[in-house]
Amino acid sequence: MNTRKTLVSLTAMATLMSVAACAAPEKETDTTTESGVDAASATSAEDFGGLDELVKAAQDEGELNVIALPPDWANYGEMISTFEEKYDIEVNSDQPDAASQDEINAANDLKGTDRAPDVFDLGQSVALANTDLFAPYQVETWDEIPDNFKDADGTWVNDYGGYMSIGYDSAVVPDVTSLADLLKPEFKGKVALNGDPTQAGAAFSGVMMASIANGGSADDIAPGVDFFTELKKAGNFLTVDPDSTTIEQGTTPVVIDWDYLGAAAAANVDTWKTVVPSEAVVAGYYFQAINADAPHPAAARLWQEFLYSDEGQNLWLKGGARPVRGDAMAEAGTIDAALWDALPVVEGEPVIPTDEQTVTAGEYLAANWSKAIR
Numbered sequence: 001m002n003t004r005k006t007l008v009s010l011t012a013m014a015t016l017m018s019v020a021a022c023a024a025p026e027k028e029t030d031t032t033t034e035s036g037v038d039a040a041s042a043t044s045a046e047d048f049g050g051l052d053e054l055v056k057a058a059q060d061e062g063e064l065n066v067i068a069l070p071p072d073w074a075n076y077g078e079m080i081s082t083f084e085e086k087y088d089i090e091v092n093s094d095q096p097d098a099a100s101q102d103e104i105n106a107a108n109d110l111k112g113t114d115r116a117p118d119v120f121d122l123g124q125s126v127a128l129a130n131t132d133l134f135a136p137y138q139v140e141t142w143d144e145i146p147d148n149f150k151d152a153d154g155t156w157v158n159d160y161g162g163y164m165s166i167g168y169d170s171a172v173v174p175d176v177t178s179l180a181d182l183l184k185p186e187f188k189g190k191v192a193l194n195g196d197p198t199q200a201g202a203a204f205s206g207v208m209m210a211s212i213a214n215g216g217s218a219d220d221i222a223p224g225v226d227f228f229t230e231l232k233k234a235g236n237f238l239t240v241d242p243d244s245t246t247i248e249q250g251t252t253p254v255v256i257d258w259d260y261l262g263a264a265a266a267a268n269v270d271t272w273k274t275v276v277p278s279e280a281v282v283a284g285y286y287f288q289a290i291n292a293d294a295p296h297p298a299a300a301r302l303w304q305e306f307l308y309s310d311e312g313q314n315l316w317l318k319g320g321a322r323p324v325r326g327d328a329m330a331e332a333g334t335i336d337a338a339l340w341d342a343l344p345v346v347e348g349e350p351v352i353p354t355d356e357q358t359v360t361a362g363e364y365l366a367a368n369w370s371k372a373i374r
Contacts, residue, residue, distance in 0.1 A: 037049070037053075037057065039057055039297035039298040039301070040135070040292075040294070040297040041135075042054075042137070042297070042298075042301060043136050043137055043138060043153075043154065044137065044138050044139075044140075045139075045140055045301070045305060048298070051140065051305065054298060054301060054302055054305065055087060055302060057298035058087065058089060058296070058298040058299040058301070058302040059087060059088060059089060060298070061089075061296040061297075061298050061299045062089060062090060062296075062299075063089065063090045063091075063092060063296055063299065064083075064089055064090070064091045064092065064118050064119075064296055064299040064300065064302075064303055065092045065094065065115065065116065065117050065118045065119075065294075065295065065296065066080070066091055066092070066093050066094070066117065066118065066119055066121075066303075067093070067094045067095055067098060067102070067103050067106055067117040067120075068095055068096065068097075068098040068099065068100070068102060068103050068121065069093055069096055069121060070096045070097060071096065072244060072264050073261065073264075073319075074160055074260055074316050074319040074320070074321040075315050075316060075318050075319025075320075075321070076319070078315055078318070078319075079307070079312065079315045079316070080093060082311070082315065083303065083306050086306070087302065087306075089299055089302075094106070094115075094117070097243065099195060099196075099199050099200050100122045100123040100126035100127070100199060100200060100201055101126055101199040101200075103117060103120050103121075103122060103126075104120075104122075104126060104130050104133065107120070107133055107291055107293065108133075111293050112293065113295070114295040115295070116291060116293055116294070116295055117291055117294075118290070118291055118294040118295065118296050118297070118299060118300035118303070119288070119289065119290055119291060119294070119300050119303055119304070120133075120134070120287070120288070120289045120290075120291060121159065121286055121287070121288055122201070122286060122287045122288075122289065123200060123201015123202070123204060123286060123287070124201060124204070124284065124285075124286075124287060124353070124355070124358045125201070125204055125358050125359070125361075125362040126199065126201070127156055127287035127289065128287075128355055128358060128359060129359075129362070131151075131155055131156065131289075133289075133291060133292055133293075134155045134156055134289040134290060134291070134292060135155075135289075135290040135291065135292040135294070135297075135300075136151075136153040136154040136155045137154045137290050137301055137304055138153075138154040139154075139157075139304050139305050139307075139308040140305060140308075140309075141308045141309065141325060142154070142308075144325050144328035144329075145157060145158075145308070145324055145325060145328075146324070146327075149285060149324050155289065156287045156288065156289045157287070157288050157289075157304075157308070157324070158285035158286065158287060158288070158324045159285065159286055159287070159288040159307060159308075159316070159323075159324055160285065160286060160316040160321035160322060160323050160324060161283060161284055161285035161286070161321065161322050161324065162258040162259045162260045162261075162283070162284070162320070162321050162322055163258070163259045163276045163281060163282065163283050163284075163346050163350070164202075164205045164206055164208070164209040164256070164257075164258060164259070164276070164280075164282040164283075164284065165256075165257065165258065165259040165262050165274050165275060165276045165277075166179070166182070166254065166255075166256055166274070166275050166276075166277065167247075167254070167255045167256075167257060167261070167262035167265055167266075167272060167273070167274045168253060168254045168255070168272070168273055168274075168275075169247075169250065169253040169254075169269060169271050169272055169273075170271045170272070170273045171271040172190070172250065172253040172271075173186055173187055173190060173253055173254055174186055175273070176254070176273075176275050177275065177277075178213065178277050178279060179209070179210055179213040179214070179227065179277055179279070179280060180213070182231060182236060182254065183230060183231060183234055183236065187236045187254060188234070188235050188236050189235060189236065189238060190236065190238065190252075190253045190254045191231060191236045191237055191238055191254045191255075191256070192237075192238040192240050192241070192242040192246070192252040192254065192255050192256070193206050193207075193228070193237075193255075193256045193257075194206065194241065194242055194255060194256065194257040194258075194261075195241060196369070197365050197369055198362070198365045198366050198369055198370075201284065201286060202257050202258055202261075203256075204358075204361070204362070204365070205258075205282050205284045206256040206257070207221060207224040207225060207227075207228065207365065207369075208221055208224055208282050208351075208353060208361065209224070209256070209277065209280045209282040210223070210224035210227040210228060210256075210280070211223045211224030211225075211227070211280075212224075212279075212280040212282065212351060213227070213277060213279050213280035214226065214227050217351075218351055218353040218354070218357045218361070219357055219360070221361040221364055221365065222364060222368075225364070225365070225368050225369060225372045226372075228372055228373060229372040229373070232372070232373050237373065238252060239373065240252055242255045242257070244264070244265065244268060247265050247268070247269060247272070248268055248269060258284075258321075259274055259276055259320070259344065259346075260319060260320035260321040260322075261320075262274030263320035264319070264320065274344075276344075276346050276347075276348075278347045278348040279348070280348075280351075281346055281347075281348035281349065281350045281351060282350070282351050282352075282353075283350040283351065283352045284352065284353075285324060285352075288304065288307060290304065308324075308325065310325075310329060310334045310335075313325050313326065313329060313335075314329075314335065314336045314339070317335070317336055317339045317340060317343075318336070318339055320343075322343065326340065
């Protein structure tokens with residue numbers, strides 16, 4: 001569990017403003033490799049002359065800048081260390097607890113410098129609002145990624161997903177079977193949402209789950225906002241961004257977040273349970289993209305190849321997340337069968353908001369969320 005994809009705090013905003021104030025001026029960067037390939041405009045490994053040549057170009061750069069990737073979020077810690085060891089490329093991991101919007105802010109503030117993020121891992125609403133910052137790229141396993149989980153030209157691609165859930169410490173609160181339970185007196189001052197839904201993918205899906213549980217739909221997120229208004233009035237809603245520390249210390253005994261983060265919390269809190277409410281099964285994937293202004297464009301593209309390889313996909317699976325190529329890998333026999341079969345069974349018909357529904361819901365949240373929880 002971590003606060004990744006959560007609200008940009010005043011402290012984070014101040015830090016970003018400070019960085020912007022002292023950042024190096026934009027510089028002209030030559031992204032041409034030794035073999036004469038412009039890495040910044042490459043749309044596939046073939047543009048480099050194949051994967052081996054891409055590896056060489058990335059190793060010549062020697063570094064990769066990532067942002068907002070907590071080690072305990074979907075097994076990103078092992079993902080990063082494996083990439084470093086496999087390719088002898090140093091990964092600079094900045095602001096691991098940052099939000100999706102923080103990633104975009106950093107890209108804009110550090111544009112033209114060698115500290116800008118090379119790649120993004122974003123919630124849906126933030127990703128769709130910033131596609132002009134992304135460089136199209138199609139990995140070698142492109143054909144095994146379902147069409148509805150990728151942009152046609154590779155501007156963005158879904159990477160891993162899960163189900164929105166309610167995680168709770170069963171030693172502190174009664175068992176949870178539905179969203180309605182959270183309004184009970186036993187949950188006073190105990191329920192946290194992972195972030196601000198106007199800027200965080202996890203929180204957005206949490207409000208969507210509450211909407212569907214209360215008569216709304218992917219086309220109407222208003223009942224979800226109303227639910228949190230009621231939760232706040234009951235004194236049950238905590239305005240605390242949850243993470244592994246707040247969970248282990250008991251500060252946030254109930255957390256609305258992705259199911260795979262609930263599994264991570266259970267590894268450290270024996271009494272932690274996670275439930276996906278059957279009346280509101282909301283599924284979601286994060287969006288992977290390359291920064292068009294990446295200071296290490298070859299390494300950025302190699303990172304994508306690694307993430308969507310069998311090895312990378314199985315590492316996400318090891319973290320309890322559902323890799324986007326999971327079905328294709330299961331059919332091909334390349335998935336880690338034990339981990340794949342161990343994923344919890346989810347009852348109910350899953351709702352996956354479309355891009356259009358996400359944009360509409362995001363607009364409603366931008367206009368109404370702050371009024372609901374103030």
